[in-house]
Amino acid sequence: MPGVRLAARLAAPAPGWTIRADAIVVGSGIAGLTAALELRTRVPHVLLVTKGQLVSGSTVWAQGGIAAVLDPADSTSAHLEDTLVAGGGLCDPAAVEVLVTEGPARVRELVRRGALFDLAPDGEIALTREGGHHADRIVHAGGDATGAEVSRALVAQLEAVRDDPGIEVVEHALVLDVLTGPPGPDGQPGAACGVTLHVIGEGSRDGVGAALAPAVVLATGGIGQVFRSSTNPAQATGDGMAAALRAGAVLGDVEFVQFHPTVLWLGANVKGQLTLISEAVRGEGALLLDTDGARFMPAVHPMAELAPRDVVAHAIVRQAAATSSDHVLLDARHLGADFLRTRFPTIHERLLEHGIDLTTDLVPVAPAQHYHSGGVVTDLVGRTSVRGLYAAGEAACTGVHGANRLASNSLLEGLVFAHRAARDIAERVGAGGLTQAEPVERPGAAALVAAATRSRIQRVASDGPGVLRSAEGLRAAAEVLAKVRTDAHAESGAGAVADPQAAEWETTNVHQVASVLTAVSLARTESRGGHFRTDHPAPDDRWRLRLEARLDASGTLEVTPAPIPGVG
Structure with missing residues (x-):
């Protein structure tokens, strides 16, 4: 198969205006908002750019909660161990150590910033358990609306300083490319x-x-819209990851895509953002049944329904096939109507919109794309391989998640590492270690993919590097992606397929991310975490390494193995 070649910049008009800042944060989820608020008090001028409105980041959709050791009976070493196990041997232990030790302080900081978490009868923060955790350490808000509450609190903090000359917010802005010197x-x-x-x-x-x-801090969220169906919002088109790749940054762990096991199944042809049934529902005791009514997870894993997400997702796919179905059933009826309505009000209401009552009905569920464990490779303070470029949150590959993210570690990662990145930027800018360079245009042809192509790319990504992968399927996907026209702007007037505009820029990002994902998934000939190969169904110790992807000077994609810090 010939090498994958990708453009180093998007086709776009020349900038018609210029603004300057000491730091730019792209994205308004938990990572972006945290970074912006931290930077505001530490550098003279910070610019926050968000694709929609401040409240439109992916964080608002997070249901389950934030994992943090707040119970004296729990320990950071136990949280670390659960994270390492879920990560399938590919986590960076030092990054996980940072996550679990600094996490509790960051959660308490959220409380000081106004986040209202659910409380236990004794007035302490209530804690619950989710898949892969061996202790109650999940902080939640509004029952199943944790992300919405965290987003509300952080946005309120930002709105309170809108008139501060030290911070500027630009909404409804799509970042196209990272400028480089x-x-x-x-x-x-x-x-x-x-x-x-x-x-x-x-x-x-x-x-x-x-x-x-x-x-520049990229906190642009995930890649959900690369797939036909996802729990991610519409703006999750992999913009930050694609922009970083074009700017010369290294990507890592791209093949590890988390497919959430329990997403509302509404038929094989449904696409777009789907309704997530939080892992917390199983954490409270809900069971998985096949369409014959039989429970199957106890025979698959000692933790049964609370096994790591990749285990549950693969088991659902296999059990559905065994019963000639394309979904299984979630049974929460025995938990009681009053409890379910109180603990999961958002989920209950969203299911009712589809004619399903969580308190009395079995809920049809199947896996759908949910989270991306890979991203732009960073160190422990968010620095990427490109000087001055940082990444945080789901767009980053910090080494915390390895092959599979542990439930509710994502919001925690955004908090912890965005805070660290902001501190590092402030120190380097203040000390003169980061200075302004003048941008130069990167050589080579610019890319633009017509928006009409997006559904075909999504189908290819879902069928190729989807839940179950194989060399045959991945090669077929790569061939289709290689034939996608990337010069839709090349001819002017009637000959042009499309003009440079938002839908086309997003689709170009979707195409580039899908191309990298397919290439890296084909290269890893084993199964581990969020990467399952039907032709290589077992993990292989020779693959206890990270696959890194970057563009060489000619725009050819290079996929190379690299050791994981702290992993022998």
């Missing part, structure tokens, strides 16, 4: 020095502009 001797792009962005509609800055800063 003069290339190095190896031909790779130079230091990050800002971003190009397209402001949609509202605001005095219209169209494409350039925001310049010596530090």
Whole structure:
């Protein structure tokens, strides 16, 4: 199969305006909001750019909670061990140590910022358990609306300082590319020095502009819209990961995609953002039954319904096939109507919209794309391989998740590592370690994929690097992706397939991410965590390493093995 070649920039008009800042944060989920709030008090001017409104990040959709050791009977060593087990041997132990030891302080900080978590009868923060955890350590809010409450609290903090000249918020803005300085001797792009962005509609800055800063934080969330169906919102088109790749950054663990086991099944042809049935429902005692009414998880794993997500997702797919079905059933009826309505009000209401009553009905569920464990490779303070470029949250590969994220570690990761990145940026900017470079245009052709192609790309990604993968399916996906036209803008007037605009830029990102995902999934010839190969169904110790992906100076995708820090 010929090498994958990808453009190093998007086709877009030249910037019509320029603004400057000391740091730019892209994204308004938990990682982006945390980074912006931390930077606001530490650098003279921070710019926060978000694709929609401040409240539209992926965080608002998180149901389950935040994992943190707040119970004296629990321990950070136990949380660390559960995380390492879920990660399938590919976690960076030092990153996990940072996560579990700093996590409790970050959660208490959220409380000080106004987050209202559910309380136990004694007035302490209530804790519950989710899959893969051996202790009650999940903090939740509004029963099953933790993300919405965290987002509300952080946005309120940001709104309170909107008039502060030290912070500027640009909403309805799609970041196109990371701007970089003069290339190095190896031909790779130079230091990050800002971003190009397209402001949609509202605001005095219209169209494409350039925001310049010596530090850029990508906190753009996940890649859900690469697939036909996902629990992710519509804006999760892998923009940050694709922009980082084009800027010369290294991506890691891209093949590890988490398919949530229990997503409402509404038929084989349904696409778009689907309704998630939180892991916390199983944490409270709900059971999985096949369509014959038989429970099957106890025979699969000692933790039964609370096994790690990849185990449960694969078991559901296999059990559904064994019963000639395409879904299984979630049974929470025995937990009691009053408890279910109180503990899971959001889920209960969303199911009622589809004519399903959680308190009396069996709920049809099947796996769907939910979370991406990989992303832009960072160190313990969020630095990527490109000077001045940082990543945090789901867009980053910190080494915390390895092959499979442990339940409710995602919001915690966003909190902990965004906080660390902001502190590092402030120190480096203040000490003169990060200085503003002038951007130069990266060489080569620019890319633009027509928005009409997106559904075909999503189908290919779902059938190729989906829940169950094989060399045959991955090669077929790679061939289709390689034939997608990436110069839709090449001809002017009637000959052009499409003009540079938001839908096309997003679709180009979807295509690039799908191409990398397919290539890396084909390279890893084993099964581990969120990567399952039917032709290599067992884990292989020779693959206890990270696959890294980057573009060489000619735009050819390089996939290379790399050791994981602290893993022998």
